[in-house]
Amino acid sequence: MNDLLAPADEAALAAGIGAAHAGREPLAIEGRGTKRGLLRPVQAARTLSTRNLTGITLYRPSELVLSARAGTPVPEIEAALAEKGQHLIAEPPDTRGIFGAAEPATLGGIVAANLSGPRRISWGSMRDHLLGIRFVNGAGEVLRSGGRVLKNVTGLDLCKLLAGSYGTLGVMTEITLKVLPAPEATATLLVQVPDVAAGVRAVSAGLGSPFGVSGAAVLPGVPILAAMRLEDFAASVAYRSERLREALVAFGAVTLLEGEASRAFWREVRDAAPLAARAEEAVWRVSVRPSAGPAVARVAEALGGRALLDWGGGLVWVAAPATAAAHGALVAAAAPSGGTCTLFRAPEALRLSVEVLPPEPLPLAAIAQRVKAALDPAGILNPGRMRAGT
Amino acid sequence: MxxxxxxxxxxxxxxxxxxxxxxxxxxxxxxxxxxxxxxxxxxxxxxxxxxxxxxxxxxxxxxxxxxxxxxxxxxxxxxxxxxxxxxxxxxxxxxxxxxxxxxxxMNRILEIDLDDRLAVVEAGVTNIGITNAVAGDGFFYAPDPSSQLACMIGGNVMMNSGGAHCLKYGVTANNLLGLKFVTIEGEIVTIGGAHLDAAGYDWLGLITGSEGQLGLVTEVTVRILRGPEGARAMLAAFKGTEIAGAAVDAIIASGIIPVALEFMDKPCIHACEAFAHAGYPLDAEAMLIIEVEGSTAEQDDLLNRIKAICERFDPISLKVAESPEQSLAIWKGRKGAFGAVGRISPDYLCMDGTIPTSELPFVLKRIGEMSEQYRLGVANVFHAGDGNLHPLIMFDANDADSFRRAEAFGAEILTLCVEVGGCLTGEHGVGVEKRDLMTVQFTARELDQQRAIKSAFDPQWLLNPSKVFPLQAAAE
Missing domain, CATH: 3.30.43.10 (Uridine Diphospho-n-acetylenolpyruvylglucosamine Reductase, domain 2)
Structure with missing residues (x-):
């Protein structure tokens, strides 16, 4: 274990980064380190953690806004929201299972990885609900972007730039999110389909219906299931379940999960539990045009692995042998529809030897380098986390 | 000026x-x-x-x-x-x-895919043109700025345009999948595509709303959504702006997210009624237009819930549309609000700040005081659910002093928006209009950071000059 800096507040965190900037000392950036196994390992003698920046700093349920310090554990935020009948819109996955982490993820970690769950298909991703951030750039300056109101187009949107940048452009210290009322009721329709492609056609029909499907997954297995979720007031869910069932019977036999059974089902999909990734296997997230999902799932099977399709077929979780050949095959499988393949979990040797994220076109790579230099001039924040040499 | x-x-x-x-x-x-x-x-x-x-x-x-x-x-x-x-x-x-x-x-629709729920269009396709192309199949493109008959998707991307229905469906940035982007060096790059989450930095998110500062967009892949079974509006009129604001809070707190929740103050109600004869209550201090979606039975259920909430706030009148035609009539006045104000004043400036919704009564009171101080009329129309204010300041462009006062009035409103925790612009962009107010919202270091990112894309600062960033401190 390398040296861990865990500043008690934003000012101390900024001072720590400022000193590292002056000394050109690389820092590994993390919350509670639950996703250290994601993407590439960072070569740094010291780790800077936001774990001590905790607490909800503002919550106005009637304004649909919540702010919390970046190190606040996600379950703490979920509990505070639940108390007021609200929830995190993007339903971020709990990755403890996949990474074997003991502690829960922090809000900052989830936003920095822009991780979204099943509701992303209809209600948007983590970054879509990111209203504002306070962050420290690589020069140790405390800066803000966005704010605490629901609509804001003032200046360049650095919130979106930092979401999904894995701590390579700045360290978020406080995060403001849009939240929404949690639905009164939920139900899930499960359709038995003959193959994965038919499953994607079924969920496509569900998403193309006027009934507001808020989760659309295909679970290979025996039987193969196409799953669609409804969330709303109880009377609406009852009415829409019936109408959706009528629309889906042509695809196969339909069964209904209600209440807690439905909620439990989508927690499992959210966390990729049905993938049942074995310890020695690698895990990928492949993001493709939904109709291209089945082809990716076939490649996964040919590799001796398994797939789980979420987001209407557009997100394919894959568990397969942790080899460079498997990685190459999945990258190639994503390519025809212009999609992307992310190596989500793998032994360190594999993560160091392949491109864990797809390379960028040259003009964008050049811009990326300049943007990185604009935010982190000495290149000290999480070097190599996303791509080798950056 | x-x-x-x-x-x-x-x-x-x-x-x-x-x-x-x-x-x-x-x-x-x-x-x-x-x-x-x-x-x-x-x-x-x-x-x-x-x-x-x-x-x-x-x-x-x-x-x-x-x-x-x-x-x-x-x-x-x-x-x-x-x-x-x-x-x-x-x-x-x-x-x-x-x-x-x-x-x-560049106004061609290149691809429509209903199964994957996307459309690929060139930058010069109008906003309504996208919805028109898929409406026959029951789909629509969600962001609906009031200029949607004319405005083009390329401009929508550059300004991250909103509209009346973004409380439920989000703004432009939430409805995009990909861009064809041209750098200042003349390189063509594809950003995103037909998939939901691109890996790596979120260029799509950074470019959206960048007001032409980073490069040009020539093609856009948008998400298209299946429309609801139906939609219906209701109108609720109240004795005070504070009361209407409290009703908005209560509706949201009940767990209902209406697809639209619009607010008009008395001057705006009068201007719109004179223009559209929509049957707006002229004795009200504030009025809400609330729209819900779903089947007829679902609409009834939601509208009854909202009606019951509004009744707790001693409304002057509550009118639920009984048909799509009546809904249209309710919306007619709101959609014509800018034109209506244009009829009663030779010119107007449309402001676009956003505030925390709890600050609405205070901000409206202050705007009323400023109106007297600057001797200029103002009508307020407001996306109440998301706190996006559109005060319309009435002036006469032929009177230089009136224009000067109108600009000063607008600047004071936007400064107030920032002071109460909001921002300068919710959906219209900074442009040239709010450029010099950026220092009210951002520190010098924050602006320098944004400038440095602009420089990473456009080192010579050739793109859309003299906008967004205050001139004085421009390093380049």
């Missing part, structure tokens, strides 16, 4: 040479350089500001756009991108020493 820097004399002296080079890239009628035909391009939706452009070029392909940018980059010629020119913040205001690149001829 926002100051614009004097034009670069060297560029003006090279005008003939620049026009010739552009004509070689876009032959035929692709370049406009005579004063008569340049005149329509001298302003945009912020008509108080006008400048004749150096020239206008109207490319038809991404390759032509790339060649134009390459030429301008190599020859240090400034560029103003333009869609339909509907920007209310002067985002498309020309500069005397800059070439306007108008994308209106």
């Amino acid at each position: 926002i100051s614009l820097p004097p034009p670069n004399q060297q560029t003006l002296a090279r005008r003939a040479e620049i026009v010739a080079a552009l004509s070689a890239i876009v032959p035929g009628d692709g370049v406009i350089s005579d004063a008569v035909r340049l005149k329509p391009y001298e302003t945009d939706g912020l008509a108080a500001y006008r400048q004749m452009p150096l020239a206008v070029v109207l490319p038809r392909t991404t390759e032509q756009v790339a060649a134009i940018l390459r030429y301008c980059h190599q020859n240090a010629v400034r560029i103003v991108p333009r869609g339909a020119g509907t920007s209310l913040s002067g985002g498309a205001l020309p500069m005397e020493d800059a070439v306007v690149i108008g994308l209106m001829r």
